[in-house]
Amino acid sequence: NMRLEGKTVVMTAAGAGIGRASALAMAREGATVYAADIDAGALDSLAAEHAGIRPVTLDVTDAAAIGAFAAETPTPDVLFNCAGWVHDGTLLEATDADWDRSFAVNIRGMARMTEAFLPGMIGAGGGSIINMASVVSSITGAASRCAYGATKGAVMGLTKSIATDYIRDRIRCNAICPGTVLTPSLQDRMAARGDYDAAYQAMLDRQPLREMTHPEDIAPMVVYLASDESRVTTGQFFVVDGGWTI
Numbered sequence: 051n052m053r054l055e056g057k058t059v060v061m062t063a064a065g066a067g068i069g070r071a072s073a074l075a076m077a078r079e080g081a082t083v084y085a086a087d088i089d090a091g092a093l094d095s096l097a098a099e100h101a102g103i104r105p106v107t108l109d110v111t112d113a114a115a116i117g118a119f120a121a122e123t124p125t126p127d128v129l130f131n132c133a134g135w136v137h138d139g140t141l142l143e144a145t146d147a148d149w150d151r152s153f154a155v156n157i158r159g160m161a162r163m164t165e166a167f168l169p170g171m172i173g174a175g176g177g178s179i180i181n182m183a184s185v186v187s188s189i190t191g192a193a194s195r196c197a198y199g200a201t202k203g204a205v206m207g208l209t210k211s212i213a214t215d216y217i218r219d220r221i222r223c224n225a226i227c228p229g230t231v232l233t234p235s236l237q238d239r240m241a242a243r244g245d246y247d248a249a250y251q252a253m254l255d256r257q258p259l260r261e262m263t264h265p266e267d268i269a270p271m272v273v274y275l276a277s278d279e280s281r282v283t284t285g286q287f288f289v290v291d292g293g294w295t296i
């Protein structure tokens with residue numbers, strides 16, 4: 051038996067990294083996955099990998115587009131808010147524009163997606179909301195992650211709030227807190243530092259396991275929280291970090 055047989059999933063940031071691996075993992079477990087991303091090309095190649103993927107081009111900072119997405123999409127059993135943006139900088143380096151973009155993508159987009167799909171999920175008798183946080187939040191600090199960590203801490207507050215307010219509607223809401231995951235955007239950030247190999251080694255040295263975490267290491271947690279196996283779990287933070295925050 052497939053673990054997500056008959057379930058409908060709506061998710062963001064499905065084109066690459068953790069989102070892409072999770073979209074495929076959920077589709078392989080039998081879900082129909084409405085896979086949203088700003089990158090239409092990435093979605094085309096994702097959809098070609100599994101018949102259960104329904105690609106949707108969407109920018110999570112576009113409120114009108116989110117409304118249209120919800121209006122034309124069946125009510126999901128699972129909402130996975132995965133989209134996030136990393137600002138690389140300290141407090142004294144972050145500009146107003148950096149703060150605005152961090153909040154717009156990482157928090158406002160997540161809250162808007164949830165506002166748009168939650169009424170239908172409540173009407174359908176419940177569902178699971180999965181929010182992408184990070185260990186860089188209220189759990190730990192990381193160098194040059196000021197606006198990022200502040201917004202990921204806010205994701206955890208948002209998660210607690212939704213879990214509290216809608217538990218009687220059988221809406222569950224949990225957050226996943228990865229450590230360092232080797233994704234295309236992380237590889238771009240490492241390359242941007244000039245010496246990719248040195249950046250890779252520094253990253254590896256920070257992992258107590260001395261092994262990189264990959265998107266496929268996070269996807270099983272998404273599948274678990276999407277499935278009925280986690281039906282009595284809500285308002286919690288699931289750390290998957292290769293031992294970074296032991």
Ligand code: NAD
Nearest residue numbers: 063065066067068088109110133134184228230231233235
């Ligand atoms: P990523 O940053 O490479 O991006 C994944 C996808 O998001 C891309 O396909 C991109 O096109 C899409 N995207 C970007 N902006 C968007 C927008 N405004 N609207 C819709 N889609 C948009 O992938 P990732 O590194 O796997 O990150 C996914 C999530 O996981 C983010 O929320 C990130 O903060 C979080 N996270 C990542 C790591 C890590 O080390 N990679 C660690 C902890 C948490």
